[in-house]
Amino acid sequence: MNGITLALSKGRIFEETLPLLAAAGITPTDNPETSRKLIIGTNRPDVRLVIVRATDTPTYVQYGAADMGIAGKDTLIEHGGAGLYQPLDLNIAKCRLCVAVRKDFDYAAAVKRGARIRVATKYVKAAREHFAAKGMHVDLIKLYGSMELAPLVGLADAIVDLVSTGNTLKANNLIEVEDIMPISSRLVVNQASLKLKRELIQPVLEAFAGAIKP
Numbered sequence: 400m401n402g403i404t405l406a407l408s409k410g411r412i413f414e415e416t417l418p419l420l421a422a423a424g425i426t427p428t429d430n431p432e433t434s435r436k437l438i439i440g441t442n443r444p445d446v447r448l449v450i451v452r453a454t455d456t457p458t459y460v461q462y463g464a465a466d467m468g469i470a471g472k473d474t475l476i477e478h479g480g481a482g483l484y485q486p487l488d489l490n491i492a493k494c495r496l497c498v499a500v501r502k503d504f505d506y507a508a509a510v511k512r513g514a515r516i517r518v519a520t521k522y523v524k525a526a527r528e529h530f531a532a533k534g535m536h537v538d539l540i541k542l543y544g545s546m547e548l549a550p551l552v553g554l555a556d557a558i559v560d561l562v563s564t565g566n567t568l569k570a571n572n573l574i575e576v577e578d579i580m581p582i583s584s585r586l587v588v589n590q591a592s593l594k595l596k597r598e599l600i601q602p603v604l605e606a607f608a609g610a611i612k613p
């Protein structure tokens with residue numbers, strides 16, 4: 400494509416990206432929440448959006464199927480970031496990555512006695528690094544969703560998951576025992592696109608940078 404393609408996921412990232420797009424003079428012609436279209440045009444003939452699963456955004460951008468994209472830091476850690484520039488922290492879709500356990504599980508005692516615990520998570524890389532840095536031995540169980548269920552049914556002692564309001568943990572009798580890192584979404588740009596389409600990408604980048612809320 401001669402213009403630029405931006406990869407976004409539905410839901411919170413799309414919603415929180417709309418004001419940034421507006422700052423760059425870009426208005427989508429459809430709402431992915433109600434439309435079934437996967438390629439969405441904009442008021443600008445040289446800019447289109449592709450709607451992808453959040454975890455797939457870095458992959459589309461890495462291979463140049465999209466020139467740019469917006470992805471959570473969580474997703475970028477698991478992807479590894481190959482082939483991507485990450486020029487901007489957009490400060491949107493904020494949450495934190497944390498360790499949580501059942502209220503009746505004594506995590507501090509388990510850590511203290513060097514117990515080998517089972518941890519369920521979608522964020523295997525980030526979890527492995529976190530526990531390795533603490534010198535803890537854990538068995539990681541990869542899940543693709545609803546991590547909160549795992550400790551309730553005996554699949555795991557702990558989970559590593561994203562938390563924003565904390566309501567999901569509370570509703571499931573779980574408590575946060577360790578904060579791993581703050582998470583927000585980043586603008587990612589394909590490295591070749593940045594060189595070849597700089598005159599199209601640079602103004603979008605600058606408009607986004609100017610519209611970031613602290």
Ligand code: PRT
Binds near residue numbers: 563
């Ligand atoms: O939903 P899907 O399986 O398609 O993919 P996804 O969950 O990766 O995508 P999406 O759109 O739900 O999230 C996109 C990005 O938003 C993530 O990659 C994060 O960077 C960011 N984000 C911000 C969050 C949250 N806040 C968040 N609260 N992603 C997920 N959650 C989930 C969390 O996993 C937990 O199940 O919300 C639940 C907790 O919310 P609270 O408010 O109850 O604490």
Ligand code: MG
């Ligand atoms: Mg989700």
